[in-house]
Amino acid sequence: MIPDRIIEQGTLTTNGSRSAVEVRIPWYRALPGSCIAGAKLSIDGIPAAPETLRWEMNGTEFTFDELRTNTDEWWFPLDSAVLSGEVPLAAGDGEHTVDVDLTLYIPYIVISDNEVLHIEEHDTKTMKAVNA
Secondary structure, three states, rough: OOOHHOOOOOEEEEEEEEEEEOOOOOOOEEEEEEHHHEEEEEOOOOOHHHHHHHHEEOOOOHHHHHOOOOOOOEOOOOOOOHHHEEEEOOOOOOEEEEEEEEEEEEEEEEEOOOOEEEEEEEOOOOOOOOEE
8 A cells, every 4th residue: 555655764773683674554544463464574685584573563572473363562554663584784884775575464354255455565675774
């Protein structure tokens, strides 16, 4: 819906082998954590291994397995979440190309008997990394 605004410009951080970027919801309404079906992060074409990905929102960090059943934490349109993973970078190493893919379920839009709408969105931004 709003894929060109997923990655927050200028938010790429690095801390040793972990890198992170802030992301915004590509939807106009809040969604519970259980609707965040997955994400991918790659920097300069190097993908973070899926098992290293973490999602932070409302000050709490989650694996995607932990989000699967979480209906207590909500992602709001005005709030950024942080997507991080194992992609080593050096701060001050110039511009980096950051790619983020998100898969979200929209629980209140039913498209068939037992299926709700899911959206898959992608965004790419170029930015410098800073130390976290």
